[in-house]
Amino acid sequence: PVKPETSTTEPKRSKVEIFKEQSNFIRYPLNEEILTDTPNINEAATQLIKFHGSYQQYNRDERGTRSYSFMLRTKNPGGKVPNQLYLTMDDLADQFGIGTLRLTTRQTFQLHGVLKKNLKTVMSTIIKNMGSTLGACGDLNRNVLAPAAPLMTKEYLFAQETADNIAALLTPQSGFYYDVWVDGERFMTSEPPEVVKARNDNSHKTNFPDSPEPIYGTQFLPRKFKIAVTVPTDNSVDILTNDIGVVVVSDDNGEPQGFNIYVGGGMGRTHRMEATFPRLGEPLGYVPKEDILYAIKAIVATQRDHGRRDDRRYSRMKYLISSWGIEKFKTVVEQYYGKKFGPFRELPEWEFKSYLGWHEQGDGALFCGLHVDNGRVGGKMKKTLREVIEKYNLNVRITPNQNIILCDIRSAWRRPITTVLAQAGLL
Structure with a gap:
């Protein structure tokens, strides 16, 4: 990681950056706040619980006292939901929610209306039934998109596997999620060795080697981070609206060879703030398939070290690329990657596929x-x-x-x- 430039004036940081720094890796004060008798949690815990996959909400219709509840969002790379998890979410919506489930544009569930006193029960039930909400919200990599169609072609299977591996690579490692919700019991599934190897590799100074969060460090990312993976022609994932868009490139026999990478998408803007804007991703380059996790990590590290942390309205990676230009951005990413990106491969036109x-x-x-x-x-x-x-x-x-x-x-x-x-x- 790049050392911040030393100067006499402390760089301005948003309030959320200070909450993260003081949280002991996203634990404190959330771990205490969820045990109190009040129906809500304090400001710091409200920011931290996002990393655990939840938002505190209150009913705006009622005059006088606010009635608080929590929304939970799951993490399902490529939208995959095992049978057991679906039935669990269906039950939880009836027992602890408002009787409905919400499907999101990032291929996840949202469960609304959970009371604070039931949070631990609901979270632990999801974790014990093949689910997770870790990193569904917060300043880190969100749910990784991939085409949802369960097509058994080499390209579709490879896109789904790549989404799973990217999601695993960028999953927090310090255990805060399990400490808070299941008393430290780990429910991590075994990871492919290539994911572990890529995460631990620090040959180009991408990591905090002594940190329990080797990629994220104490401060995580400046803002949310969105990645999608797809195959040529299938734009069901809206590839250019993500921070990183990854497209499988195959040879003439349909064998995946590598990936085209787009960067800098994001459709959000702040109302009445002309300096904020939506932006489509643009081509960064091509990488062979064995290098994709290292390339992703290099892009994430670039945003982590250079994205703005003073004003959250301008903290998404699209603003960094807009400020630097794509060539400077590419040069910095290549330093973390340790290689040059290859030229972008030609792709056919995108099509929208609904799979109904x-x-x-x-x-x-x-x-x-x-x-x-x-x-x-x-x-x-x-x-x-x-x-x-x-x-x-x-x-x-x-x-x-x-x-x-x-x-x-x-x-x-x-x-x-x-x-x-x-x-x-x-x-």
Whole structure:
């Protein structure tokens, strides 16, 4: 990591930067605040709980006292939801939420209306049922997008695997999440050796070698960070709106060889602030497939060390690239990467793919995409989905369009499932 320039004046930092610095890696004072009898948590804890995948909210309709609750957001790289986790989220919405689930544009669940006194129960239940909310919000890498269609082609499988590996690479390592919600018990799945190797590699000064957070350090990133992976033509993930967009590049036989990388997308802006603006990602270059994790880490380290930390309205990476220009940005990233980026490979035009209706997966099974209005799963739809997913033991995927895909359906099940879905008005 780059040492900050020494000067007599302390650089101006936003309040959130100070909360992070004083938090003992995102623990304090959240670990104390969730134990108090009040229905809400203090300002510092409100910022820190975002890293754990939750936002504190209050009802704006009621006059007088605010009624507080918490929204929880899961982390599902590529929108993959195992059967057990779907049924768990369905139960939690009824027991501790407002009876509905929300599907997000980043392929995750949101669970609204959780009271503070129930937070630990809900969090630990998600963790123990193949889920996580770690890093779904906060100043770090958010959920990694990938095409949700469970197509069994080499490119689609490789895109999903790459999304999983990037998500693992950039998952916080210091254990704060498990300390707060499951008393320190770790539920980490085993990681591919290439992910561990890439994370620990410090040959180009990307890491804090003595820190429990080798990539993030005490301060994490200046702001949220969004990554998407896809295959040529499939723009279901809206690739150019992400901080990093990664596109699989294959040879003539469909064998993945490497990736084109776009950087600097982001559609947010601050109302009535002309200096804030939406921006589409632009080409950075090409990397061979074995280097993708190192390239991602180099880009993240560049934003970590050079992104603005004084004013959060200008802290996204798009503002750094806009300020520097893409050539300077590329030069700095290459120092962390230790190599030059190759020239961008030519790609066909993008297409939007919705994956609604019935499709073949390519392995003998079928998948069925269902439209969900505004991503809200409730009422009859919720009951019917539960019935079908439970009866046939189906896995699920959430699309970036806030729709849902039922996966791994045997052809013999198509007719009975179609009947049930049609009767409920879902097909």
